[in-house]
Amino acid sequence: MTTAAPRDRTGSPTAPAIPRLVAATIGLLSVGAAVAVGHLVAGVVSPASSPFVAVGDEAIRLSPQPLVEFAKATFGTADKPVLLAGIAVVMVVVAAVAGLASRRSPRPGVVTVVVLGLLGLAAVAVAPAFAPLDVVAPAASIAVGVPVFRRLHTLALAAQTPVTPTPEGGVSRRRVLVGTSAVVGLGALAAGAGGIALGGGIESSRAQVAARLGALDVVRRAPAIPAGVDWAAELGTTPFVTSNRDFYRIDTALRIPAQEAADWSLRIHGMVERERTVRFDDLLARPMIEKTITMTCVSNEVGGSLISTATFVGVPLRELLAEVGVGRGAEQIFTTSNDGWTAGTPTDVVMEPDRDAMLAIAMNGEPLPAGHGFPVRMVVPGLYGFVSATKWITDMELTTFGARRSYWLRNGWAQEAPIKTESRIDLPRGFGAVAAGPVTVAGIAWSQPRGISKVEVRMDGGPWQAADLATEVSGATWRMWRTTFDLRPGSHTVQCRATDADGETQVEQRADPIPDGASGWPATIFTVS
Numbered sequence: 001m002t003t004a005a006p007r008d009r010t011g012s013p014t015a016p017a018i019p020r021l022v023a024a025t026i027g028l029l030s031v032g033a034a035v036a037v038g039h040l041v042a043g044v045v046s047p048a049s050s051p052f053v054a055v056g057d058e059a060i061r062l063s064p065q066p067l068v069e070f071a072k073a074t075f076g077t078a079d080k081p082v083l084l085a086g087i088a089v090v091m092v093v094v095a096a097v098a099g100l101a102s103r104r105s106p107r108p109g110v111v112t113v114v115v116l117g118l119l120g121l122a123a124v125a126v127a128p129a130f131a132p133l134d135v136v137a138p139a140a141s142i143a144v145g146v147p148v149f150r151r152l153h154t155l156a157l158a159a160q161t162p163v164t165p166t167p168e169g170g171v172s173r174r175r176v177l178v179g180t181s182a183v184v185g186l187g188a189l190a191a192g193a194g195g196i197a198l199g200g201g202i203e204s205s206r207a208q209v210a211a212r213l214g215a216l217d218v219v220r221r222a223p224a225i226p227a228g229v230d231w232a233a234e235l236g237t238t239p240f241v242t243s244n245r246d247f248y249r250i251d252t253a254l255r256i257p258a259q260e261a262a263d264w265s266l267r268i269h270g271m272v273e274r275e276r277t278v279r280f281d282d283l284l285a286r287p288m289i290e291k292t293i294t295m296t297c298v299s300n301e302v303g304g305s306l307i308s309t310a311t312f313v314g315v316p317l318r319e320l321l322a323e324v325g326v327g328r329g330a331e332q333i334f335t336t337s338n339d340g341w342t343a344g345t346p347t348d349v350v351m352e353p354d355r356d357a358m359l360a361i362a363m364n365g366e367p368l369p370a371g372h373g374f375p376v377r378m379v380v381p382g383l384y385g386f387v388s389a390t391k392w393i394t395d396m397e398l399t400t401f402g403a404r405r406s407y408w409l410r411n412g413w414a415q416e417a418p419i420k421t422e423s424r425i426d427l428p429r430g431f432g433a434v435a436a437g438p439v440t441v442a443g444i445a446w447s448q449p450r451g452i453s454k455v456e457v458r459m460d461g462g463p464w465q466a467a468d469l470a471t472e473v474s475g476a477t478w479r480m481w482r483t484t485f486d487l488r489p490g491s492h493t494v495q496c497r498a499t500d501a502d503g504e505t506q507v508e509q510r511a512d513p514i515p516d517g518a519s520g521w522p523a524t525i526f527t528v529s
C-alpha cells in the first residue's frame with residue numbers, strides 16, 4: 001500500500017472527504033458482505049442462525065397481530081419474502097446513511113456494522129431453535145463487515161489524495177478502490193447465493209411435508225379440545241395448548257440437526273424377528289393417530305416451566321413394532337438421534353394398547369419444528385422426555401437394559417421414570433402484588449397418563465380447600481385449576497397439592513429433579529395491598 005496519504009480520523013473539516021456516492025456505496029458493500037457471509041456461515045452451521053432470517057422472524061413475532069393478519073391477507077404465502085424484502089430495503093437505507101456519515105472518519109460505518117451484527121446476534125439468541133453454535137453466523141457477519149468497511153474506507157480516502165499531483169496517481173488508486181469494491185460485491189453475491197442454496201434445505205423440506213399433511217390417513221383423530229379447558233383468556237394463565245414457538249425445549253444439541261425428510265431413515269434392529277429400515281415415505285403411507293399430549297422434562301423444578309402441551313400426529317409405535325416382531329427379553333427400546341443422543345424406553349410401556357406411543361411427524365398442525373425433532377421424533381405419553389422423546393430419531397435397537405446405557409443414565413439419572421403427580425401455581429405471580437378482597441389463585445396439575453382428580457389449595461398454612469377443575473381432556477394432558485380466597489392486606493403464602501386419578505396425592509417431601517423428578521408442594525409468596 002502507498003504510504004503518507006494524509007488521513008484524519010477525527011474528521012476535521014479540513015481533511016479530505018470521500019465523495020457522497022462512493023461513501024454510500026462502501027457502506028452498502030460492507031453491510032451487504034456482512035449479511036451475505038452471515039447467511040453463508042448459517043447455511044453450514046444451522047440455517048435458522050442466519051442473522052438476516054432471525055431478524056425477520058423476530059420482526060414477525062414482535063409485529064402487532066392486526067399487521068400480521070393484514071400481511072397474510074394482502075400477500076398470502078408471500079408474506080415472509082415481502083417482509084424480508086422490506087427488511088432488506090431498511091438495511092440498504094441504513095447502510096447508505098452509515099456510509100454517508102463516514103465521509104471522513106470510518107467510525108460511524110464501523111459502529112453501524114457492529115450494531116447491525118449485534119441485532120442479528122440478539123435475534124438469533126432469542127429464537128426458539130437457538131443452539132450455542134448459532135452465535136457463529138452473526139459473529140462472522142461482524143468479523144467480515146468491520147474489516148471490509150475499514151479497508152474500503154481507507155482506499156476511498158486514499159483515492160481522494162494522490163501522493164503526487166499527477167492524474168495517474170489518483171486514477172490508479174481509484175482503480176484499486178473500484179477493483180476491491182467489485183471483488184467485495186461479487187464475493188457477497190456468491191456468499192449470499194451459497195447461503196441460500198445450503199440453508200434452504202430444511203425449510204423447503206418442512207414446506208414439502210406441510211403440503212402432504214392434509215392427505216395423511218389419520219385413523220384416529222384427537223377429540224376436539226372442549227370449551228372450558230383453561231382460563232387463559234380470562235386470567236392470562238397458561239393456555240391449554242402451547243404454541244410451537246412457546247413449547248419448552250430441552251436438548252443437548254450444539255447445533256440443530258439439519259435433517260431433511262427425503263434423506264431420513266430409521267433402522268429398527270437388535271432383538272427383533274425381522275430387522276427393518278423405514279423411510280419417511282413409508283411412515284406417511286401408514287395409518288396415523290392423533291393425540292393431545294402434555295410433555296414434561298424430568299429436570300423441571302417444582303414450579304418450573306419445562307412442561308407444555310401439543311397435539312401430535314404420528315405412526316403408532318406398537319403396530320410398527322408388532323410387525324417387526326419384538327424378541328423375548330427385549331426390555332428396552334434404545335433410540336439414537338441424528339446427533340448421537342440416546343434414550344432407553346421400557347418396551348412394555350410402549351406396547352401397552354392404550355398408551356399411544358408414536359413416531360410423531362406433526363405438532364399442532366405443522367411438520368415438527370426443527371428444534372423439536374424434524375422430521376421424526378418419538379413421543380410416549382406418561383414418560384419423561386429423557387427416557388422416551390428422542391428427537392431427530394434415526395436408530396431403534398431392541399435390547400436389554402444391561403446391554404446399552406442411555407445418555408442421561410450414564411449421568412446419574414434413573415432408568416425408568418414414570419411422571420410424578422405434580423402441580424404449579426401460575427396466579428398470583430410470585431412476589432407480585434394484588435388488590436385486597438377476593439383473590440384468584442390458579443394453576444396447572446399433571447400426572448400423565450393417569451389424570452388429575454383433585455387439587456387442593458391452602459393460604460398461609462390454613463385448611464386445604466378444593467379448587468375448581470377445568471374440563472379434563474385426557475389423563476395424558478395437564479389440567480387447569482382455580483379457586484378464590486378473600487384476603488386482607490399483607491404478605492401471603494399460597495400452596496397447592498394435586499391428587500391423581502388413582503387417589504395418590506402429590507408428595508410433600510422436597511426432592512431435587514435428579515434422579516427421577518422433583519417433588520414437593522409448590523408455594524407462592526405475594527403481597528395484598
Ligand SMILES: Nc1nc2c(c(=O)[nH]1)N[C@H]1C(S)=C(S)[C@@H](COP(=O)(O)O)O[C@H]1N2
Binds near residue numbers: 250298337
Ligand atoms: N435428540 C435429542 N432428543 C431429545 C433430547 C436431546 O437432548 N436430544 N432431550 C430429551 C428431553 S430431556 C426432553 S424433556 C424432550 C424435550 O422435547 P422438546 O424439546 O421438544 O420439548 O426431548 C428429549 N429428546
Ligand SMILES: [Mo]
Binds near residue numbers: 297298
Ligand atoms: Mo428432559
